[in-house]
Amino acid sequence: MTSTDLEIAQPYTGEKARLSRAYDYLILVLALFLFIGAFHLHVALTVGDWDFWVDWKDRQWWPLVTPLMMITFPAAVQAVLWTHFRLPLGATLCIACLLIGTWIARFFAYHLWNYFPINEVLPATMLPSALVLDAILMLSDSVTVTSIFGGMAFALLFYPSNWPIFAMFHVPVEYGGAQLTVADLFGFEYIRAGTPEYLRLIERGTLRTYGQVATPLSAFCSGLLCTLMYPAWWFIGKAFATTRFVQKI
Amino acid sequence: MLKTIKKFLGLLGLGACCLMLAPSGAAAHGEKALEPFIRMRTIQWYDVQWSREKLNVNDELVITGKFHVAEDWPRGVPKPDATYLNVSSPGPVFIRTERYLNGQSSVSSAALKLGGDYDFKIVLKARLPGRYHLHPFFNLHDAGAVMGPGHWFEVAGDPATFTNQVKTLNGDMIDMESYGLANGVAWHAFWIALGSAWLLWWVRRPLFLPRYKMLQLGQENALITPLDRKIAVLMLAGVPLFVFGAQAMTDRQYPNAIPLQAGMDQIEPLPAAVNGLVKLKVQRAEFNVPARSLTIVAQIHNASDQPLQIGEFATANVRFLNPGVGPSREGDKDTLIAPQGMSLDSADPIQPGETRTVRITATDSLWQRERLDGLIRDADSRLGGLLFLYDANGQRHIASVSTAIIPTFN
Amino acid sequence: MSVTSQEIQPVAAAHVSFGPPWYLREVYKYLATFAGLTIIYVGFRLYQGVFGVSTGLDSSEPAFATHWMRLLYIELAVLAVVFPALWGYLWFTRDQNMDAMSPKEEITRYFTLTMWISVYTFAVYWAGSYFAEQDNSWHQVSVRDTPFTANHIIEFYFNFPLYVLLGGSAWIYARTRLPLYAKGISVPLTLAVVGPFMILVSVGFNEWGHTFWFREEFFAAPIHWGFVIGVWFALGVGGILLQQVERLTELLNKIEDAA
The missing domain is CATH 1.10.287.710 (Helix hairpin bin)
Known part of the structure; x- marks a missing residue:
């Protein structure tokens, strides 16, 4: 970026510029903890189990549910930051905050306090999807275009983004006379009282019409739902960002 | 605001100091909170044993035992169509390396059959040093954790020496602790x-x-x-x-990557170990609340060819023994045993072919300590358990007990 | 003691002072509050580390009563004092002459409100992120046998009330010290405070569900969605931001530029 870019985007000088910058920092700190706290709670309680455990990351429900629930806050935050500030970073900000919260919890809670190996509780990443979502909104400046192409890309990129992290946990092992993945073996060996095997919502249901190639179908289904979820959450974000004052509540 | 925070911190610090008392080890895993009728009438554990009490990191611990799935399964508890034989421990301080149900290796969940008899074997490997209380237990879908008897174990050694090497089908040896x-x-x-x-x-x-x-x-x-x-x-x-x-x-x-495995294990019950040659029908059961005493009047039929004596009544892991009948319990450190807890109206053995009405009394403070006396406040006030009978050769027969329960308050 | 805008005059631009600029009048208190809260939350986590496994696995044990139930009672006692004290202080020291407020004072108060909300979101972080996810982790180690587990005692009965306290404080601060918020009730600020407050209320639904409905630790289960809906209201912060930037840009036009 050249110095001209800064000058163009800065109507304030002197003390007012310093004041506005101080305000920026206050808001950034506020937003950082807000989105770690709020978005992480939303994700943990809607797709948490798939994200917590390596033996929940299946090819059917994980790629369906995760993008669907993770496109929510990014859309709502973009509705404010893009519309009113032309800042194309809402999605990346939310997902980055989520990952900060997730990694802290996995390390200090699951690993240090409760002895689970970190590799059993590796989180998934949606950062590639978020970067593309921000870029599409910025280049198109259109909720419709971002809903269709951004929403679809957000979901379609999820599984391939995470496959390089988790493929190696799908290597087969023979155990107790049966074929398991390494991920399944983590669930069996590392004892957890509250999440027995039968609780896993994996590889069930009727998304098998493409034979054994379930993942692309799940991803496209998620893409369709994300194209609907994105505008819904854009308007939720817009609605919450009302500037109204009322006399009575 | 700062002043308030300071005051708050001061109070919290004071509170924390008051709390810094030397902790004693927790001896249980919350099993007493589960309603008595669920503990008594779902998974009825017996013969649970442990291979050793003191281990080093990497040593194996084998837990074996048996359980009967109650016929009189509570109406409020979903049927055991999805269950998981688990181990209650403070997290993965042990890892589970093998598990068998009825001699069959089992790594997944399984359905249990009402009235079925099963045995199990769980092999654990010590991972972290410390003193831990372990129970075998069943996760029952939507019903909760039904605990088996617990026991203390001491693990010594260096946690850094723990290894968990697994061979994949590709032939690679991987270390589960750091893999990926x-x-x-x-x-x-x-x-x-x-x-x-x-x-x-x-x-x-x-x-x-x-x-x-x-x-x-x-x-x-x-x-x-x-x-x-x-x-x-x-x-x-x-x-x-x-x-x-x-x-x-x-x-x-990773060309051979496979999907997560989601199948259930198919485990058939063993030939009947309970309700074989001894048939039992309860006529009346009363629980005397202040005396912490259960009295069962039951008609027992002995279809074996040997005279039988009643040696034990077990319910929700609490065992009321009839002294002098059955195997010696000398030196048994099980805290859930009432060694003198059972009395009968007649010590005479039940003869082969005889049907006799017997008054069995099981009395001990364990009813209260294990919070089983709450059974009179259950919405499903029925009791379940196992009655153990022995012949002169030590041969054991087991009959299941299932009855409505009437409280007495005087 | 009440405070009026006339009593709090804007500080002159301090070219030689090493202190914070006038609009960051409360920055040290802000940073100290962050530090204090960090000590409390980290202290709780360390306490869990020391006493969780040794005394927190069974609610029927005497050691549980000593180390955990007593902690719960101390928390509740502290909160019972701090809630009325802080909210009462903010109310009784309200500005009763806001018409006389200078633009610089109003700007400063917007900064302070932002600090209040920032402290609120810091508490939301610990309640919504760390200790919330830790709940799943802890309930793999202990079998849930009480509503007051070693993590619930901190998460539900301290962290949740504490962010309600801080969010409510931000609301009262705005209502008692900023003209626009005094003349009307801010919808987004109210949403951002009341919605997450409903998360505390949802604890009842959660406990009911875990008792009669779900016995396992299925985090994405419907019994947890009361918490989820509550936290959506945190998006009201976007509206607070817009209310602030709109007013601040107006106020900046009213003050002279300084080097």
Whole structure:
């Protein structure tokens, strides 16, 4: 970026510029903890189990549910930051905050306090999807275009983004006379009282019409739902960002 | 605000100091909170044994035992169509390396049959040093954890020496403790770096007040520069290309990757170990609340060819023994045993072919300590358990007990 | 003691002072509050580390009563004092002459409100992120046998009330010290405070569900969605931001530029 870019985007000088910058920092700190706290709670309680455990990351429900629930806050935050500030970073900000919260919890809670190996509780990443979502909104400046192409890309990129992290946990092992993945073996060996095997919502249901190639179908289904979820959450974000004052509540 | 926070901190510090008393080890895992009728009438554990009490890191511990699935399964508890034989421990301080139900290896969940008899074997491997209380237990879908008897174990040694090597079907030996960690961290670090770069690219500029004002002035086009657009186009093209490229390479690296395995184990019950040659029908059961005493009047039929004596009544892991009948319990440290807890109206053995009405009394403070006296406040006030009878050769017969319960309060 | 805008005059631009600029009048208190809260939350986590496994696995044990139930009672006692004290202080020291407020004073108060909300979101972080996810982790180690587990005692009965306290304080601060918020009730600020407050209320639904409905630790289960809906209201912060930037840009036009 050249110095001209800064000058163009800065109507304030002197003390007012310093004041506005101080305000920026206050808001950034506020937003950082807000989105770690709020978005992480939303994700943990809607797709948490798939994200917590390596033996929940299946090819059917994980790629369906995760993008669907993770496109929510990014859309709502973009509705404010893009519309009113032309800042194309809402999605990346939310997902980055989520990952900060997730990694802290996995390390200090699951690993240090409760002895689970970190590799059993590796989180998934949606950062590639978020970067593309921000870029599409910025280049198109259109909720419709971002809903269709951004929403679809957000979901379609999820599984391939995470496959390089988790493929190696799908290597087969023979155990107790049966074929398991390494991920399944983590669930069996590392004892957890509250999440027995039968609780896993994996590889069930009727998304098998493409034979054994379930993942692309799940991803496209998620893409369709994300194209609907994105505008819904854009308007939720817009609605919450009302500037109204009322006399009575 | 600062003053308030200071006061708050001071109070909290004081409270924390008061609490810093030497902790004693917790001896249980919350089993007493489960309603008595669930503990008594679902999984009825017996003969649970442990191979050793003191171990070093990497040593094996074998837990064996048996259980009967009650016929009189409570109406409020979903049927055991999905269950998981688990171990209650303070997290993975042990790892579970093998598990068998009725001699059959089992790594997944299984359905149990009402009235079925099962035995189990769980092999654990010590991972972290410490003193731990372990129970075998069943996760019953939507019903909760039904605990088996617990026991203390001491693990010594260096946690750094723990190993968990597994051979994959590709022939590679992998260390489960670290497998995939460096790769996962590296990928996360890469994407976090890229995401952070995008965020920093924007937040280094004047943000909220100036940009809002520019927008209000209709100068929004100045907020996105041509360079910004070029970077966004690059990102839009580059990120998907990179992602799909990495996916293709990963596919080549792991051509034999398989989906997570979601099947259930099929375990058939053993030949009946309970309700074989001894039939029992309860006529009346009363629980005397202040005396902590259960009295059962039951008609017992002995279809074996030997005279039988009643030796034990067991319910929810509490065992009321008839002294002098059955195997010696000398030296048994099980805290859930009432060694003198059972009395009968007649000590005479039940003869082969005889049907006799017997008054059995099981009395001990364990009813209260284990919170089983709450059974009179259950919505399903019925009792379940196992009655153990022995012949002169030590041969054991087991009959299941199932009855409504009437409280007495005087 | 009440405070009026006339009593709090804007500080002159301090070219030689090493202190914070006038609009960051409360920055040290802000940073100290962050530090204090960090000590409390980290202290709780360390306490869990020391006493969780040794005394927190069974609610029927005497050691549980000593180390955990007593902690719960101390928390509740502290909160019972701090809630009325802080909210009462903010109310009784309200500005009763806001018409006389200078633009610089109003700007400063907007900064202070932002600090209040920032402290609120810091508490939301610990309640919504760390200790919330830790709940799943802890309930793999202990079998849930009480509503007051070693993590619930901190998460539900301290962290949740504490962010309600801080969010409510931000609301009262705005209502008692900023003209726009005094003349009307801010919808987004109210949403951002009341919605997450409903998360505390949802604890009842959660406990009911875990008792009669879900016995396992299925985090994405419907019994947890009361918490989820509550946290969506945190998006009201976007509206607070817009209310602030709109007013601040107006106020900046009213003050002279300084070098």
